[in-house]
Every structure is written in C-alpha cells, then in structure tokens.
Amino acid sequence: MYLPSSFQETRLEVIHDLIRAHPLGLLVTGGAGGLAATQVPFLVYPGEGDLGTLRAHLARANPHWRELAGGAECLVVFQGAQGYVSPSWYPGKAVHHQVVPTWNYATVHAWGRPSVAGDPAWLHRQLEDLTRSQERRRARPWAVGDAPADFIARQMEAIVGIEIPIARIEGKWKMSQNREEADRAGVIAGLTDPDDAHRNPALAREVVDRNRPV
Numbered sequence: 001m002y003l004p005s006s007f008q009e010t011r012l013e014v015i016h017d018l019i020r021a022h023p024l025g026l027l028v029t030g031g032a033g034g035l036a037a038t039q040v041p042f043l044v045y046p047g048e049g050d051l052g053t054l055r056a057h058l059a060r061a062n063p064h065w066r067e068l069a070g071g072a073e074c075l076v077v078f079q080g081a082q083g084y085v086s087p088s089w090y091p092g093k094a095v096h097h098q099v100v101p102t103w104n105y106a107t108v109h110a111w112g113r114p115s116v117a118g119d120p121a122w123l124h125r126q127l128e129d130l131t132r133s134q135e136r137r138r139a140r141p142w143a144v145g146d147a148p149a150d151f152i153a154r155q156m157e158a159i160v161g162i163e164i165p166i167a168r169i170e171g172k173w174k175m176s177q178n179r180e181e182a183d184r185a186g187v188i189a190g191l192t193d194p195d196d197a198h199r200n201p202a203l204a205r206e207v208v209d210r211n212r213p214v
Helices: 012-021 064-069 120-135 149-157 181-191 201-210
Strands: 024-031 034-041 043-045 053-059 074-085 102-112 115-117 159-174
Touching: 012 043, 012 074, 012 102, 012 159, 024 053, 024 064, 034 053, 034 064, 043 120, 053 120, 064 115, 064 159, 074 159, 074 181, 074 201, 102 201, 115 120, 120 149, 120 159, 149 159, 181 201
Parallel strands: none
Antiparallel strands: 024 034, 024 074, 043 053, 053 159, 074 102, 102 159, 115 159
C-alpha cells in the first residue's frame, strides 16, 4: 500500500494489537477465476513464525477456499479506527480557506501463502480459540463445549480451516501526523464535539496517541 514514512507503523506488537481489536479481515486472492474477497474473523498467533500466523475458517460451501488450496499468495486487510476529517476543523479555514477534506484511518495488510486445514482437531481448536477471544469479555461466557458434541461435529463438517504464516506485514496509521499542531487540535476537538455529525471519539483517541511527543 501507499505508505508515507510519517504514517508507517513497524512495531509488530502494535500491528498485532490492531488485528486482535479488529479481527474481521478481508481475505483477498487473485486466482484463475479472477479476484475474490471474503470477510472473515481471524486470530493472530504472534509466537508462530517471525511475523506471526493467521488462522480462520470458511464455510465449505464458499468456493473461495478452493482458491486458497493452491497455496498462491493472498492478502488479508484489517481495518481499525477510521473516519472523515472536515476542513472546517482546521483553524486556517477561517483565514485562507486553503484546506480540503481527508480521511483518517488505521489499517494492517498481511501477506502470506495459505494452506487449507480439514483436521477435526485443528478445526475444534480454531473454534474454541475464536470463541474464547470474544466470549471472555462476557460475565457468563459461552464455550464450544456448551453445545452437544455431535452437533459441533456436524458443524465442523461444513467448514474448512485456513492457516496463513505471515510473510510480510505493513501497518499504516494516518492520524493527522502531517498537519500542524493547531490543525491536529482542531481535528481532535471536531471528533469529540457532541454536536458534530462526524463525532468519532475512538478516532480522536488515535489522533491523540499518534501525535504524542516522543
């Protein structure tokens, strides 16, 4: 992706944190049938491989998994906090009007050669790990073991697993780092203004975090 140095994130732990916080990735392949894309929740395993490993599952009825079985490189895109930035938030708008809208966002792109997994033990672990990653926030978390074993076995027959050792990964946080301090303050004020149609406190926090003095 287009990645100016001011927006680049190279800390692997920060990149993995975005994947954990926003696990719904866009899986993209380019095979004989052309481009294909599927949105699917992934888990990242940081200790497996130099850059980590991604795991997920697809419905067996989804033909996309057959593109993955060939092992050609695929791309997974994860989207973090994002939102519109109005030029009206910049102090210069009231003076010279030489400002334009933009969009702030955080994203991670991960590349690798996938393999398809059909082993019941692999699938069961993936379902348990994925469920635990989401249910652990609840006061009474649901677990795969709460469902009858024969029911889970039938469900697993309808899915295939995907494993992607990450060969290359890029993180981009475009959070007004290229603006003057007064402009960034205006962006933060606009994103936290309860009366503004584009209020976005989560994005405001990212702008603050990305522009702290080193």
